[in-house]
Amino acid sequence: MTMLTTIGFDADDTLWHNETFFRLTQDRFAELLADHSPADHLHDRLLAAERRNLGQYGFGVKGFTLSMIETAIEVSQGRVPAAVIGEILAAGREMLEHPVELLPHARAVVTALAEAYRVVLITKGDLLDQERKLAQSGLGDLFDGVEIVSDKTPEIYRAAFARHGTGADQGLMVGNSLKSDVLPMLAVGGWGVHVPHGLTWALERADPPVGHRRFHEITDLAPLPDLVSELAQSHKT
Template structure:
């Protein structure tokens, strides 16, 4: 028997598309404020506001919408029309209604691993929105547990893998964010498996921990079962 018993999966941009909707909305937002500043200036202000607001509003669409409103006030020096605020709010509501688009190999991989390992979905963001996306994805029944957290740290993974598994040392986290999914899972004592996504928010960028013995990178989720087999064999 392998010492690895529990696998955690990130949700957004690991199992289904997410960041592309933020990018589309940002482009729409920049167009709203075109007469008040260059696109790069507006985008930079929006990123700065979103970073500042993470500690207050957390991650997700509602936080992003509030950051857009704050940026609009800043960029227009307080002269943003009420009609633009209404348009920003409408853009936020549109984001909350986008259908879920599972990423390639997501369902087949999770189905293949279900039963052989304890599977835990570990995602951060707004509770209602994450629950909506999980329900629409049709993947919920494949997971033994679901954890929606405000942030991901080594302590978060240690707690979750101890609650739903045999501790972080016998656990693995799979995700597209080096900063949130991979590095803190390794710091907790587990495996961190990086699955790159074409679009990753700037605030989630980090250097790959290539020197860590429990770090691996795969091109997509279809490579995960073979990686697990190689880890079991080596272990």
């Protein structure tokens, strides 16, 4: 029996594209507010609003849209036209309706690992939007469990891997965010595998835990099954 029994996957920017659509919408937002604020200043104000509102709105498109509206009102001193607010709302709606685009190797890797391990999807964000994306991804039937959470903390991982596996110390979490996917998992004794994405939200950035014995980084998902096999072989009891 190996000590590695359960593989957890992040969703956004690990299995399918996400941040790309936020960046495109942010560019559109800058165009709409060009008469009121330079793009760089607007970006800083929007990021500050997102950070300030996380506790109330949580992660996801709806919170992002509300933060854009709040920022538009702030930078225009309340003079932003109703038509612009309408455009912002339309942009948020388009994000919620955008088709899911899987990242390279996502389907093959989850399928391969599901043959030998329990696989769990652990993602944060808006419940309805994440359920929609999972359904459209075609990956839903591969997972032994799905957790859509408001945030990712050591306590969340401890509970999720106890509920769907044999404990966090026998689990591995895969994701593009060091802050959300890797560091909290390492904190509860599990493995953390970082798969960097070309675009990373500023609020998800963190320093890598260089030298940690259960931390690994791969360039994309393709080598993950071999890495998992090596880890399992090296921790047989």
